[in-house]
Amino acid sequence: MLRDNTAAELKAIVGAGRYIDTPEALLAYSYDAFVQEAMPEAVILPETTAEVAAIMTIAHREGIPVTARGAGTSICGAPVPARKGIVLAFTRMDRIIAVNAPDRYCIVQPGVVNGDLQARLAKEGFFYPPDPGSFMVSTIGGNVAQNAGGPRCLKYGVTVDYVLSLEVVLASGEVIRFGSRNVKDVTGYRLSSLFCGSEGTLGIITEITLRVVPLPEATRTILAVYDDLDATAATVADIIGSGILPVALELMDKTVINAVEDSAGIGLPRHAEGLLLIEVDGVEEAVEKQMRTIVEKTRGHGATEVIEARTAAERDNLWTARRSAYGVFARLAPDCIVEDATVPVSHVPDMIRHIREIAGRYRLRIGILAHAGDGNMHPLIATDTRDKEEWQRVEAANREIFELAIQYNGTLSGEHGIGLAKIDYLPMAIDDATQAFMEKIKACVDPKGILNPGKFV
Structure with missing residues (x-):
């Protein structure tokens, strides 16, 4: 539990009804679709950027970890509060602020559900291409934080290709905006590309401007x-x-x-x-x-x-x-592990053969699903994490799959993110110098390390 005086300050910002700290309610915010869980000390449901900024000012002063959360549909543990602290849940910030068909953009809050945005845009004869498998429930803020993909992204590209501008609250509580409503914009660093896919480790996204395209x-x-x-x-x-x-x-x-x-x-x-x-x-x-x-x-x-x-x-x-x-x-066993190692398309046949061989050798039930056109492999492993011996085989199989992907000039994740699921494998894909550079960026914008700690760096 947070200190009484700190909890009182936070409640004063949002009201007691949007401050959650009962154990049974906190449990719902302790997991996503991965297998690791961690209980937060409090969950806060902000409704405005000003509230988020005020919350972050207190969290920064007190050194309280803060993890942003959308719908919790991710499958890598990214919104799991690994260091406890506060979970900021954005289900109340769910407004579609504007749809501008002539200029081909929309402005949304982070809690807008992808599927709801698609339905709204369709009325104007437009659509937003990134369509993760969870698009009917996942939020745009979560999609941006994870740089989500989806089946259509083979032709149309992933989330980062559609983010025009962001409003972000930094760890200190400072609010910044970058980007614009223009497809062509090379005014300053392309910071949207840095924050998109950062899994909430660099800032809290409170408003998003997206490029949309005609149906x-x-x-x-x-x-x-x-x-x-x-x-x-x-x-x-x-x-x-x-x-x-x-x-x-x-x-x-x-x-x-x-x-x-x-x-x-x-x-x-x-x-x-x-x-x-x-x-x-x-x-x-x-x-x-x-x-x-x-x-x-x-x-x-x-x-x-x-x-x-x-x-x-x-x-x-x-x-x-x-x-x-x-x-x-996921109905085949108590747990289902979904990975997304990605390889050049020419190596898709090789990866599929290897995954089948790995499944047989480790005596695991692995189904193969893939966004095959862009080499994004989704081996589905039905397992039971309570069976320690089987879980060791799952981890060994995963390691081999990731090693193969890297050998084929691939990567650890095409769209799911790193989160808690792949943090131990990160050195396979990122060398020491690159990791050190990432740590410098993190230290610059979050010197106390309070934003989603335990992820990436």
């Missing part, structure tokens, strides 16, 4: 079915290598396919060793031409069936299969 004229979606997983992966490398850039190119192996069918029963072919969900969009004529070429390539690599979504309902059904994969796989 495409046409969209086509197919599901290619394979009886060989190597051929499934080879198709991915061929399509991307040919110069075609789909909106999404998603891969599922047999383990994931059957987990989805066991739970949802939406009609996926259980016999398949691999599936590719492929979507293209753009001008009608170009879309038709690209899809013909893609279908030829899938059949050339041995696809036994190519199913095209003829209606919006059929398209939604195919995407339901993909987007539900994590949730249904």
